[in-house]
Amino acid sequence: MSQFILKKFVQECKEASKYVATLSSLKKIHVLQTIADYLIEFTDEILSENKKDMINAIANDISKPMQDRLLLTSDRVKSMSDAVLEVSDLEDPIGNISSFVQRPNGIKVGKMSIPLGVIAVIYEARPNVTSDAAALCFKAGNGIILRGGSNAYNSNLKIVEIIHKALKAEDVPENIISFIPDTDRKVMEELLTYDELIDLVIPRGGEGLIRFVSKNSSIPVIKHYKGVCHMYIDDSADLDMAIDLFIDGKTSRPSVCNSLETLLVNEKVAEKFFQKVTNNKILQKVEIAGCEKTVEYIPGIKIATEADYNAEYLDLKIAVKVVDNIKNAVKHIQRYSSDHTEVIVTNSYDNSQYFMNTVNSAVIMVNASSRFSDGGELGLGAEIGISTTKLHSYGPMGIKSLTTEKFVVLGNGQVRHRIG
Secondary structure, rough: HHHHHHHHHHHHHHHHHHHOOOOOOOHHHHHHHHHHHHHOOOOOHHHHHHHHHHHHHOOOOOOHHHHHHHHOOOHHHHHHHHHHHHHHOHHHHHHHHEEEEEOOOOOOOEEEEOOOEEEEEEEEOOOOHHHHHHHHHHHHOOOOEEEHHHHHHHHHHHHHHHHHHHHHEEEEEEEEEEEEEOHHHHHHOOOOOOOOOOOEEEEEEOHHHHHHHHOOOOOOOOOOOOOOOOEOOOOOOHHHHHHHHHHHHHHHOOOOOEEEEEEEEOOOOOOHHHHHHHHHHOHHEEEEEOOHHHHHOOOOEEOOHHHHHHHHOOOOOOEEEOOHHHHHHHHHHHHHHOOOOEEEOOOOOHHHHHEEEEEEOEEEEEEEOHHHHHOOOOOOOOOOEEEEOOOOOOOEEOHHEEEEEEEEEEEOOOOOOOOO
């Protein structure tokens, strides 16, 4: 795709974004319901294209975690459709006016939610991002430019083709949801210079992709470098609960960013807890790298290094450290955290409050699995990504994170200065 064609492609999405910004809530609901229906209707076509991507992934020796992210099944396509329906059911944020305040001179000042404009989403091997991002951006009144990775090219192309069929059926311009059919990195580099046409870039993928986008973009970027999620087991913890949360957080789907990567255990409960770990058949599959104290309880494991405590394994591996109190657990988290999600397992109200007030990652869980750190699970509908930078959004990003606000002033003839 040449520079001229790419720019024209983006300009067309920019023009289409002006149209979607004017659509009624009811029309947007109908469009999203049609997209959801079409994803189910054409499931076999999606799976056929995904099979091509999986064959290529295996041939190219793509890692198992990446293969898991890439793989689509009938159930996963159904989940994609359900996520679109959840977005359709969300309250439309556009046009909402909040915080009306009357000034001493009688004018009333409020703020109205409006679309951001055009959002570019650059992602790697998760085809569900295609439909999730498209639905959220559309519901929030934005145009969207999708640039998927080469590993999921066939899957993404088919999903967008189906979305375009739905848009056509609803008499809505296809350019509102645009997909760049070129995985050349030079195309991405060029895209990132279009700050006059694109309002926000959201990269989703590995740390390398996100750092590349952040370095090369002249457009504001939502960053999420990695998910080094911690769980601290307090001396007051229910250890059976801790085991359940450990199993879910580490083994239910280790390839995703909200899976646990580091486990911190209070020394007062370490012996009993590690006995439960070594006796659990599910956790026996998890490779542990631990501190010297951990090795005393689980002989034969690898000694953890600095790299282990910084690692986002995305696999059945975890770094473990025994700590003497909650303050040192928090210090460890503050040193190694990626600001994604942290969990405390405790029956102490004071310790839960201390943890919540001193750990400032995007999501803090008290006696709940890290796997709930997800837009859908937190009531946002399908998320478009997770931000670990505090501007303009922090944590899982739902529909409201894809809007901004303008001031609305109501008066009855007030002027600031009278002349003459």
